[in-house]
Amino acid sequence: MSIGELAVQGGAEYSRQLADQLQLPLVDKTTAEHFPYVLRYTEKGLAIAQTGRKAAGPVVVDFAGGGSAHRRQQGGGELIVKAVAGDKKNRPSVLDATAGLGRDSFVLASWGYPVTLCERSPIVAAVLNDGLERARYSDDSELLAIMARMKLETMDAITYMQTLTEATAPDAIVIDPMFPASKKSALVKKEMQAFHHVVGADPDSASLLDQALVTARHRVIVKRPKKAEYLAGIKPNFSVEGKAIRFDIYSLRAYGK
Ligand SMILES: C[S@@+](CC[C@H](N)C(=O)[O-])C[C@H]1O[C@@H](n2cnc3c(N)ncnc32)[C@H](O)[C@@H]1O
Structure with a gap:
């Protein structure tokens, strides 16, 4: 930038x-x-x-507000939960290597997963951190419990993963690199435009997958538009599909083993 x-x-x-x-x-x-x-x-x-007269509304991270609460209360995000899976009582630890605005991490943390969020753009990380900090002042005890499961690291996820040891490596790593903006909804469009402006493309996502495959203890999950090719051409063990997106799952070792 x-x-x-x-x-x-x-x-x-x-x-x-x-x-x-x-x-x-x-x-x-x-x-x-x-x-x-x-x-x-x-x-x-x-x-x-x-900026400008026809500006779209500002993009903020609001874990207490409308969209997030809806996702939490209506049980949204089943697809990513299905993709990460694992023991319901003792949820696997997750590294979200491409945190962005923290939506996927929030869904996972709402379902009980402890999540480390890695975001390398200091600008996106500042907006995300602001959202996390505001939510920590909430008087909603359920939201506070979710926040306690989310920890932000403002750095490149490849560098972060290289600092981990076998004892500190996450059970699962989720990767959602930038992809050309979807035409689907005005909200996605607005966020994607702001994102593309601030972070651009993620040309090194193949290296991110390579590093994740040697770091994760159990599985790596890659989020893709439904019709997209596999990241770096590497075939996953299986995929779970929604209406517009797909999660490709690279199984390294069964949970519990
Ligand atoms: C498509 S967005 C992720 C959106 C996110 N899944 C969400 O739910 O809000 C991709 C983000 O990953 C970040 N990113 C890409 N490669 C990264 C890397 N190697 N380390 C850390 N962050 C990375 C980009 O800066 C961008 O903010």
Whole structure:
């Protein structure tokens, strides 16, 4: 991400600190228009916001709000739970190597999995961290229990995995690299556009899979659009499919063995 494409907008001290931390220019409401996207503190939290008159709504991470609560209460995300699987009483540990906005991790943590989230874009990680921190102030004890299962590492997942030992390696590793934006829903579109602007493509996802296959204790799960080819052309042991997406499962060793 080079300077000139993104800025931090705001006058408060915390905006200044964020601009310093991310080494981004600090702009006000008027100069923000020189950038297609800005990072801005909104009443809903730290947001990636498009600028200009036809701007889409800001993208924030809100684990307490509407969409997340719906996913939690309506039992959403069965597909990823089916893909990661394992003992229901003693859920396997998961590394989400491509955390993004933490949706998949949130679903897994809601179902009882302890999840380490790795995100290498410091900008995406700042937005995700803001969402995690806000949720930690909730008075909803169920949400607090979910948050206690989620831990963010702001770094490249390949580097992170290389620091792990046999004793600290996760049972399962989930990979969801960037893929060309889906036309499906306005929300996905808006998030994907903001994402593509901030992180671009993930050209090294084949190396991520290679490293995951030597790091995970039991299985690696790759999320793909339903019709996409296998990541790096490596055939999984099996797949579970939804309407638009597919999880490819690389089984290394049965859980419990
Ligand atoms: C498609 S998004 C993931 C969305 C996520 N599954 C969710 O539910 O919100 C991919 C994210 O993975 C991150 N990423 C890609 N390769 C990575 C790596 N090697 N280490 C850490 N993060 C990575 C990108 O910066 C991007 O934010």
